[in-house]
Amino acid sequence: MPRASSIAKARADKRAGKAPSTQAGHFVRDEIEAVRRGKHGVRSAKQAIAIGLSEARRAGIEVPPKKGAKAAAAKPAASGGGYKAAPRRPSSESTAKRSSAATKALKLESTAGASHQALSAQAKRAASTRTAADRSAAAEKAARTKGAAGRSEAARKAARTRSAKKQAGQASR
Numbered sequence: 001m002p003r004a005s006s007i008a009k010a011r012a013d014k015r016a017g018k019a020p021s022t023q024a025g026h027f028v029r030d031e032i033e034a035v036r037r038g039k040h041g042v043r044s045a046k047q048a049i050a051i052g053l054s055e056a057r058r059a060g061i062e063v064p065p066k067k068g069a070k071a072a073a074a075k076p077a078a079s080g081g082g083y084k085a086a087p088r089r090p091s092s093e094s095t096a097k098r099s100s101a102a103t104k105a106l107k108l109e110s111t112a113g114a115s116h117q118a119l120s121a122q123a124k125r126a127a128s129t130r131t132a133a134d135r136s137a138a139a140e141k142a143a144r145t146k147g148a149a150g151r152s153e154a155a156r157k158a159a160r161t162r163s164a165k166k167q168a169g170q171a172s173r
Helices: 004-015 020-037 045-058 093-108 116-128 132-171
Strands: none
Touching: 004 020, 020 045, 045 116
16 A cells, blocks of 8 residues: 655656656555565566556556566557556455465565675666667656756765765875
8 A cells, every 4th residue: 555645745846747657656655665575575566566557557556567567558549548457346255365465475585685786786686778868858858857056966966976986086095
């Protein structure tokens, strides 16, 4: 169940014109925190991200399905329907059993999939599949939607990062 604060942040992002993936990021973060707290485990960082994206879709965020995914019905309707999560089946005993079985299976999994190392490795793998043009377009959109205060904060953070790397490089000599 997504937190109300995540839903509010996602709505604020939508009003600011940010991408659906940015809006969904709040739900993904919630899921990663849930795993780290030990609510349940995951087999990989990808699974934690997928669960968060699923929660986002259920909350009404129009996150597109993965490219190449078999989801012809998930394509936006010509009338501008947008992407939707798969329709939920009506509640019944079998779905309750399935839900509890899925929860039980997740509880048996490790929390290592949400570790900083696992998420870093996943981010690097995902970034390696993107083209330079993709990355450039994303950076341009980020600059447009960030606003002056956001750009200023990003510049300060970049300067801190450069300073920290420089100090780490000198310490290793």
